[in-house]
Amino acid sequence: MKYxxxxxxxxxHALEKGLTEYELYFTESEDxxxxxxxxxxxxxxxxxxxxxxxxxxxxxxxxxxxxELFNEEEAIRIVxxxxxxxxxxESEDMVFIHEAGDIYQELxxxxxxxxxxxxxxxLVRAFEEQLYVADGRVIEGxxxxxxxxxxxIALCNSKGxxxxxxxxxxxxxxxxxxxxxxxxxxxxxxxxDDFAKFNTKELADKVVADxxxxxGKESVASGIYDIVLSKxxxxxxxxxxxxxxxxxxxxxxxxxxxxxxxxxxxxxxxxIVDDPFCKExxxxxSFDGEGVATYSKHVVEKGKLVTLxxxxxxxxxxxxxxTGNGRKASYAGSVSVMPYNFYxxxxxxxxxxxxxxxxxxxxxVTSLNGLxxxxxxxxxxxxxxxxxxxxxxxxxxxxxxxxxISGNFYxxxxxxxxxxxxxxxxxxxxxxxxxxxxxxxxxxxVAGK
Amino acid sequence: xxxxxxxxxxxxxxxxxGADFAEVYVERTKENSIFMIDSKVDSxxxxxxxxxxxxxxxxxxxxxxxTSSMEREALIACAGRVADTLNGVPExxxxxxxxxxxxxxxxxxxxxxxxxxxxxxxxxxEGYFAAKNYHQDISQVTGTLLDVDHNILxxxxxxxxxxxxxxxxxxMIEAIASKNGENQTGGCRPGRRMGLEMFEQISPKDIGTxxxxxxxxxxxxxxxxxxxxxxxxxxGFGGVIFHxxxxxxxxASCVSIGQSQFxxxxxxxxxxxxxxxxxxxxxxxxxxxxxxxxxxxxAQRKVLIxxxxxxNYMIDKLNxxxxxxxxxxxCRRQGYQWAPTSRMSNxxxxxxxxxNEDIIKSIEYGLYAKDMGGGSVNPTTGAFNFSVRxxxxxxxxxxxxxxxxxxxxxxxxxxxxxxxxxxxNLATGQGMCGASSGSVPADVGQPxxxxxxxxxxxx
Numbered sequence: 001m002k003y004x005x006x007x008x009x010x011x012x013h014a015l016e017k018g019l020t021e022y023e024l025y026f027t028e029s030e031d032x033x034x035x036x037x038x039x040x041x042x043x044x045x046x047x048x049x050x051x052x053x054x055x056x057x058x059x060x061x062x063x064x065x066x067x068e069l070f071n072e073e074e075a076i077r078i079v080x081x082x083x084x085x086x087x088x089x090e091s092e093d094m095v096f097i098h099e100a101g102d103i104y105q106e107l108x109x110x111x112x113x114x115x116x117x118x119x120x121x122x123l124v125r126a127f128e129e130q131l132y133v134a135d136g137r138v139i140e141g142x143x144x145x146x147x148x149x150x151x152x153i154a155l156c157n158s159k160g161x162x163x164x165x166x167x168x169x170x171x172x173x174x175x176x177x178x179x180x181x182x183x184x185x186x187x188x189x190x191x192x193d194d195f196a197k198f199n200t201k202e203l204a205d206k207v208v209a210d211x212x213x214x215x216g217k218e219s220v221a222s223g224i225y226d227i228v229l230s231k232x233x234x235x236x237x238x239x240x241x242x243x244x245x246x247x248x249x250x251x252x253x254x255x256x257x258x259x260x261x262x263x264x265x266x267x268x269x270x271x272i273v274d275d276p277f278c279k280e281x282x283x284x285x286s287f288d289g290e291g292v293a294t295y296s297k298h299v300v301e302k303g304k305l306v307t308l309x310x311x312x313x314x315x316x317x318x319x320x321x322x323t324g325n326g327r328k329a330s331y332a333g334s335v336s337v338m339p340y341n342f343y344x345x346x347x348x349x350x351x352x353x354x355x356x357x358x359x360x361x362x363x364x365v366t367s368l369n370g371l372x373x374x375x376x377x378x379x380x381x382x383x384x385x386x387x388x389x390x391x392x393x394x395x396x397x398x399x400x401x402x403x404x405i406s407g408n409f410y411x412x413x414x415x416x417x418x419x420x421x422x423x424x425x426x427x428x429x430x431x432x433x434x435x436x437x438x439x440x441x442x443x444x445x446v447a448g449k
Numbered sequence: 450x451x452x453x454x455x456x457x458x459x460x461x462x463x464x465x466x467g468a469d470f471a472e473v474y475v476e477r478t479k480e481n482s483i484f485m486i487d488s489k490v491d492s493x494x495x496x497x498x499x500x501x502x503x504x505x506x507x508x509x510x511x512x513x514x515x516t517s518s519m520e521r522e523a524l525i526a527c528a529g530r531v532a533d534t535l536n537g538v539p540e541x542x543x544x545x546x547x548x549x550x551x552x553x554x555x556x557x558x559x560x561x562x563x564x565x566x567x568x569x570x571x572x573x574x575e576g577y578f579a580a581k582n583y584h585q586d587i588s589q590v591t592g593t594l595l596d597v598d599h600n601i602l603x604x605x606x607x608x609x610x611x612x613x614x615x616x617x618x619x620x621m622i623e624a625i626a627s628k629n630g631e632n633q634t635g636g637c638r639p640g641r642r643m644g645l646e647m648f649e650q651i652s653p654k655d656i657g658t659x660x661x662x663x664x665x666x667x668x669x670x671x672x673x674x675x676x677x678x679x680x681x682x683x684x685g686f687g688g689v690i691f692h693x694x695x696x697x698x699x700x701a702s703c704v705s706i707g708q709s710q711f712x713x714x715x716x717x718x719x720x721x722x723x724x725x726x727x728x729x730x731x732x733x734x735x736x737x738x739x740x741x742x743x744x745x746x747x748a749q750r751k752v753l754i755x756x757x758x759x760x761n762y763m764i765d766k767l768n769x770x771x772x773x774x775x776x777x778x779x780c781r782r783q784g785y786q787w788a789p790t791s792r793m794s795n796x797x798x799x800x801x802x803x804x805n806e807d808i809i810k811s812i813e814y815g816l817y818a819k820d821m822g823g824g825s826v827n828p829t830t831g832a833f834n835f836s837v838r839x840x841x842x843x844x845x846x847x848x849x850x851x852x853x854x855x856x857x858x859x860x861x862x863x864x865x866x867x868x869x870x871x872x873x874n875l876a877t878g879q880g881m882c883g884a885s886s887g888s889v890p891a892d893v894g895q896p897x898x899x900x901x902x903x904x905x906x907x908x
Contacts, residue, residue: 184708
């Protein structure tokens with residue numbers, strides 16, 4: 001059964017059950033990806049998946065049920081299951097099916113180049129060879145990958161909303177492994193862009209240079225250091241703790257930012273923006289997972305918390321309007337609160353070299369490992385295995401390994417002392433697209449030798 | 450789930466351009482979860498996952514495709530897209546499937562999907578309120594009761610046709626303790642490859658109590674001071690140290706391409722002689738068990754390390770080809786959208802020669818890691834980190850005050866040499882292990898062990 005017929009069938013059953021408030025959310029994606037290793041194509045994957053989630057308000061509660069199987073039997077099952085599930089809910093939070101009437105931003109269509117499978121295969125194979133050319137120490141076991149994905153989201157509801165949008169992008173990545181003596185060192189890069197714009201030679205040179213630069217086994221003495229976080233790691237840390245800006249987390253006692261709107265929560269150098277229309281990434285959405293119109297907003301402005309991110313339910317509870325951040329991690333999930341393109345805005349401290357110069361002596365962190373284990377978004381505490389370089393005499397010097405940086409993210413926001421102007425975004429994740437420039441943080445605890 | 454004739458047709462299409470092996474994996478999974486927060490049932494997830502994964506091999510080249518459609522045209526088209534990446538002539542075309550029935554060694558008494566909502570929410574509430582009512586400083590509790598009914602069918606060009614139904618149940622209680630504007634968390638998350646009869650063995654009340662006890666303990670603890678010290682790591686989830694620091698490096702996916710610290714070391718000493726480590730997918734009703742793996746090879750018990758000597762790896766068909774070895778029941782995938790590869794099942798360090806009390810007594814100043822959090826590892830270099838969820842200082846051979854914020858960092862190949870005492874209270878803990886073939890349930894385990902010296906991160 002085609003989705004369009006499935007949709008009609010679901011709506012028919014919902015009406016037969018006497019439901020007056022319901023929504024059907026649908027996603028469909030096509031992906032192709034290829035990877036190369038040992039001078040050959042290693043893996044090639046193509047997928048074509050779709051799923052739909054029905055939710056309805058039944059006796060004042062919201063119930064959900066989802067499926068990937070589009071047939072008559074499932075059309076009936078998801079309606080009945082959503083009603084049964086609603087009957088078990090005890091939460092007294094108000095629930096909403098959004099009314100039509102918002103004004104949605106018109107997104108300029110982005111012209112992207114859709115690669116064929118054969119083009120991706122050629123790209124990863126050529127890219128792998130570029131790694132070996134970049135440095136003689138690069139060994140087999142290094143690998144490259146590329147993938148193209150297109151996602152379409154459609155939402156229709158009983159209040160007359162019928163919305164859809166589509167976005168696509170290509171990603172390329174490489175892991176370069178270099179051998180020095182018996183030891184192996186590796187570096188990893190990943191970039192999202194339009195297929196036509198990739199310069200794999202440049203990427204290969206950079207990832208190999210990073211792997212070569214990381215050769216060395218030196219650690220550092222435990223102590224308190226000024227830390228420079230690379231733009232990628234600053235964005236990674238922001239992504240890890242982004243949930244503290246969710247009103248849902250705050251209202252449930254899972255974020256210490258509850259009730260801090262309008263107060264200083266960070267150094268005045270810190271401005272954090274959530275932009276659903278950002279031109280530098282590919283995640284562009286004019287409506288959220290509840291059908292509310294999205295807009296660009298400052299979440300933190302010069303250190304002051306302007307707003308938390310809201311969906312319809314959290315906004316109702318707080319007596320404000322939704323910020324259009326009701327989002328789902330996948331079609332099957334319930335609506336939670338998530339950002340779109342969430343980034344630490346550029347500052348005036350220049351490039352990372354300028355920041356090294358200003359810092360004088362410290363540690364430059366270029367890799368953070370095991371964030372899912374070493375960082376607790378509820379408490380803000382982190383203790384993260386890191387790799388990087390010493391900063392000596394205002395310059396990047398020896399590679400260092402096997403040390404952890406630890407502290408508390410809420411405190412860290414106040415310790416940010418320099419913010420660069422080299423803002424860059426990470427590749428998109430389910431929870432949003434995160435970006436940051438290089439930053440320097442004062443007085444961070446480091447455990448090494 | 451799909452007629453045999455259609456499976457054969459799809460396999461033939463997949464083989465049509467010269468692949469030497471083709472496989473169809475059909476999945477139908479029902480996932481239910483009940484989530485509680487603020488002392489109320491907050492949301493219910495009710496999801497049907499349904500789709501087909503097609504894989505072909507040509508030597509060591511692997512091509513996969515997937516579709517969520519079960520219709521003939523979509524399946525043939527998907528097989529065609531997969532086949533299009535090769536441009537040879539068919540080596541073999543005729544496929545005749547013969548069904549094989551594996552015995553099910555994981556009996557299920559109460560199939561969760563057939564139980565009433567009321568029965569399930571009552572179980573969850575018992576755990577939830579045990580945590581909530583544990584102490585006045587418990588400010589928030591979340592509780593999840595998850596059940597999964599995972600039905601798979603595997604058909605391949607060697608003629609195999611096999612089905613399995615894997616039912617799993619898990620309860621996860623997370624407690625937050627707050628005092629003076631500060632939060633600390635505790636958790637308990639047992640799971641089994643079982644139905645709801647799991648709670649006849651493990652009481653929900655104990656799950657909730659344990660989560661809250663841990664949160665309160667850590668709330669009242671001070672930060673540990675960083676440094677190098679001996680560490681005693683307790684049983685159960687403590688086994689994550691072996692899982693992360695060594696287990697991943699023993700998976701054929703990284704051994705076969707020379708990216709493992711243990712590649713080419715079979716028969717050599719890689720661990721302290723007190724260490725014997727096993728990966729066993731055959732333990733009845735254990736969280737990481739299965740009857741056969743995701744390419745149809747029966748589950749096995751594999752001794753990976755015996756008295757410190759490397760004996761075996763976890764091997765799947767594709768990487769086995771790269772290594773000149775056979776698959777040994779270690780190939781796993783989360784579902785139809787993932788390409789399968791070698792993974793762990795239930796992996797543990799076996800009981801050793803030391804008495805537990807002697808291990809604690811032997812430490813003049815060090816850390817007792819009673820419960821571990823998650824961790825990660827770079828398999829190329831073996832560099833790892835784990836967070837210590839609940840830790841205590843050991844002073845003069847005695848366990849003293851609780852400490853917070855500790856993490857253990859080091860290198861896999863070094864730390865298993867440094868496991869110099871192995872106790873006798875083997876127990877397992879449950880986790881979801883994430884890697885290239887998705888998130889799969891895995892047990893970790895060990896008895897109490899001593900690592901002679903390790904870097905402890907703190908502040």
